[in-house]
Each structure stands twice: as structure tokens, then as C-alpha cells.
Amino acid sequence: MTASVARSASASSGGGSAGTARRGRPDRWQRSTQRSLRRSESLIGWAFVTPASVIIGLFGAAPIIWSLVMSFQENNLLTPNTPFVGGRNYQAMLHDPAVTQAIEHTVVYTALFVPGTMLVGLFLAVAMNRKLRFMWFYRTAAYATMAISTISEAVVFIWLFDPSYGIVNYFFSLLGIPQQQFLNSPAEALYVIVTMTIWGWSGFAVVIYLAALQGVPQDLIEAAAIDGAGPWNTFRKVTLPLLSPASLFLAVWLTINALQLFDEVYLSTQGGPLGATTVLVYYLYEQAFENFNFGYASAIAYLLFIVILVVTAIQFRVGRRFTYYRS
């Protein structure tokens, strides 16, 4: 670049109308320099992006196409070839009662987990958004739930909710509630998993809401108080709308994660009892890596993908109406 500037400067210093004409139409030397510069930038650009692109392309992008192709094939590792079967996998899926059931479980789980986590997170964050003694301790307790792995979380909750020796049943007995079967009961197991995951995600929700609360300008709160609004009204009419971007983010993020629930189910109930906790991804896993029905599992994966896309799009659509962004 520097060279071409010097060259055109020396050309114009040649003076006269010839110089102006030459400046308007760069000579061949200059053009080839620019081209080779651009080419070298292209080359170095590709050198920089290639390693990451190979990894992401091979393990992220190509599998998207491959699994789409697989979803139209019969691929069960038993037969050597994988013939195309058109939409048969998708058709089978629509008539598979297990899929319907898995969708039901996933919807129930998501409908309880997402609002539950948001409410717990909001409540804790509001309580923790003040200067008090021991506040660091309270906050750390909430954050600590983020550091626990799902396996430890699952093991502890299985133990807490153990039907025979679990401490939750002991607390229930103190309150005069009869002993429950919890994870052994088809009617209760999913709710135990909801409780467990709300606990596990509460720290995350607290972090997001606390960060948003710290962005709420104090003068707005004071102005509302001066105008005679009580604490509850101030919270509802001032704080909550200012938190709406964080709420939208949490709703979307938690929903995406809820629709993909797997680890906790695998570790606590393996989809049981009697399939009561078989959510969509668990069923997908069973089909793919226990029955090795790769074709059918791919179709389920695409169903999941479409469900996530649609739900997220709706959340953004609806959410935008209730979301207030300060400029």
C-alpha cells in the first residue's frame, strides 16, 4: 500500500495534464501491486481461518447435512447399505406413540422448569441486590449451584428423594405428609427432575438477574418513590420492565436447554419408571445408541431442531412486545 501511494505521488509531481490522467487510471504496475496485495491478504486470511474452519466444518457443519440425509435413509448398522426410504422415518415418527409421549414429557418439563427457574432466580436476585452483612455468603451459595456437575447433582437428588431413606420423606413425615415414592413413581418422577434442575440452574438465573438489576438506574427507583409508588408498585412498574431483556434472554436460553434435557434423566431414572421421564432427547439417544437406528434417530433430531427453532422464534416475537430496551 505504501509503495503504491509513493508511486502515484511521484506520478502527480510529474505535473501537467498527463499526471492527472495517470492518477485517474492507475497504471499496470500499480494495479498488479494492489491485486497481489489483495491476494496476499486473502491468502493470510485463509491461513488464519483454516484450522478453526476445518474443525467446525468437519464436526459442526458437515454433520448437519449428513444427518439430514440420514433421516431419509434406512440406517440401522445391521444392513451394510443404507437405502433411501423417502419420508418413511418421518412418517413412522408421527405414528410412534413413544414419540408423542416423549413430546408430552418434554413439554410438561419445559413448562414447569423455565418459569420455575426464572421465578426462583428473580426472587433470589432481588433479595440479594442490596448491601447487607454476609451478602457475599448468600450470593456464593447461589453461585455454587453452577459449579456442580449434573452427575453429582443427580446423585445427591436421588439420595435426597430416596423413597426409603431419603431426608425429603423424613421432612414430609414431620409435616404429616405420607411417604412418597418420588423417582420410583411414574406420577412423580418428572416433578423430582424439575425440582432438581431448577435447583441446578438457579445460580445461573441469579447471575443473569443480578447483572440486570445492577443496571437499573437508582434515580428511576427514587423518582417512583417520590411520586408515591410503594415498593411493590415500583418493582412491578419500574424494575420489572427494565429487567425484561434479561427475562427474554433467560426464557429463550432455559427453553433451549429444557428441550434438550438428557443428562439428568439418564443419570437418575434412565427414562423410567415405565417411560414416565422419557423426554425427546432421551428417546433419541435410545434409538441412536442403544438400538442403533441412526436413520430414525436423525429424523427425531430434526424434529427437535424444528421444535427449538419454532419455539425460539415465537418467544422472540412475543417477547419483543413485552421487552423494553433503554436506548
Added chain:
Amino acid sequence: MTTGELAAAGLTARQMAGRRRRLPFSPWHLVLIPATIILLFPFLWLIVTSVETSSEALHFPPDLTPHVIRLQNYPDALAAAPFGRFFLNSAVVAVTTVISNLVLCAMAGYAFARFRFLGRGALFIVMMTTLMVPFQVTMIPQFLITKWIGVHLLAGAGIGHIGALIVPNAATAFGVFFLRQFFRTLPIEYEEAARVDGATRLAVLWRIVLPLAAPALATLAALTFLDSWNSFLWPLIAINSTNAMTLPLGLATFQGAHSTEWTLLMAGNVMSLAPMMIVFLIAQRYFIRSVASTGLTGV
């Protein structure tokens, strides 16, 4: 303050009565203390059970404090499963993944932020598309590709080896996007000045850009580490031998084999949880800022 002091401060009896009616501490503590107990109880119960005798653990109603502290559960758990090995595998996988992500995503992110090259836009769109797709869609082909690599290219990166946990995650579209966004906020003048002084592109990235991007790199490192450390589904699919298991998978197998030996299970969980907890408590501000930033930049 005593009543005398308040009177000395010139307060009337009415005002003093008002003071007295109020709690000596903020009422928020009454909310926060029970909430904290609920949040911490699973951790407490984990530790309590891990030092109980098994007959005491299997006693109903449960005792909130164990009568005998039995630390022998810890050596017993270590003897029952190779936790050291699991831990080492997890650490190797997480550290390698973090380093390769920092290097590869920084290079790619920088190129996307600053260079013009043929196909840049198309490549970027392809990368961002992979961000939207859930892992469950790609996991079957990823399994098949990893298997193929293990058979034909590099055995150490194939199914059953810890390489299979590193290579597919060695760079992520999220990391590239995240760093690109950050690099674009940096003033370009420093980089131009260094270029004029004859620094190569790589030197500019290494000496000028990366030091300025330290907070973003730290955030990416923290998020990648957490992700890798807690990852479960992919190791479950890709690893089949005890030797190559990471902590979550090893613990799950341990749980399957000793599902009724609660004291042993809890001791194993405490041991695998402790290092992460310590790191988390030390670098707490750091992790929190990283997690909060996903929310603030997310939507």
C-alpha cells in the same frame, strides 16, 4: 445504641418506640437465610453422607449429624474406582480444549474481524449456522466421523480415546464469533501502526491484539473450561473404556456399579466436586462475570 444514647441524640419517646419495634437486622435476612439453607442443603447432605457409616446412612429417620465420622469412605471409594485417572483425563481434556480454542478461535476471529479475503462472508455464515443447531442433530455423524478418523487417520482421536473428546471441540463457532465481536471493538490504529513498523500479521495478533483482548480471552477460557469439565453426553457416546473416562462419565459408571452404597458414592462425588469447587470459589468473580456477559450480549 442504648436508650440513653438515643435520648442523648434528642429523639422523642415515640421515635424510640418506633426504633425498638424494628428488627435489629434487615428483614431480608429472614428471606435469605432459609433460601441459602435450601441452596446449600444438597451440598451439606452430600458431605454428611460421605462420612457416615453405611448402617447410619441407611437408617430412617435419618440423623442430621453423624455419630461416628468415618473418613475411611474416601480411601474405599478410591480403591473401588480409578478417580485419579478420571480426574487426570478430565483435566487433560479441559486444558487442551481451552488452549486450542483460545489459539484457533483467536486466529479465525481476528481474520474475520480485520482481513478481507475471498469467501469470508460465506464462511462466516456457515459457521454461524452451526451455532443454531443443537448438538443432538450433529452427534450421530460426529460419532461416525470420529470413528472413521480413529480407524483411518489417528487412533488417538478415535472412539474410545480421550482425543475423541478434544478434537471435535478444539474450536467452536461460538468462540470464533465471540472473539470476532470483541476484536471489532478494539481501535485499529495500534494494529496499523505496528504494520507500518513492519510487524507481520501474526506478530500484530500476538503482541498487540491478544494483550488488549485479555478479558475476552479469559471469559472464553472460563466458559470453555466449564463446558468441557461438565460435558456428559458426548463422552458417554465416544468413550467405552474405563481408562479413557472423564470424571462425569466415571462417576456415572461408579454410580451404576455401587448404586446402593451411598456413603461410597458420596465420598466419590465429594472428591470429584472439590477441585472444581475450589477453583470456582477462588475465581468466583471471574466466572460470574463470564456467565453474566453471555446474558448481556446474548439478546
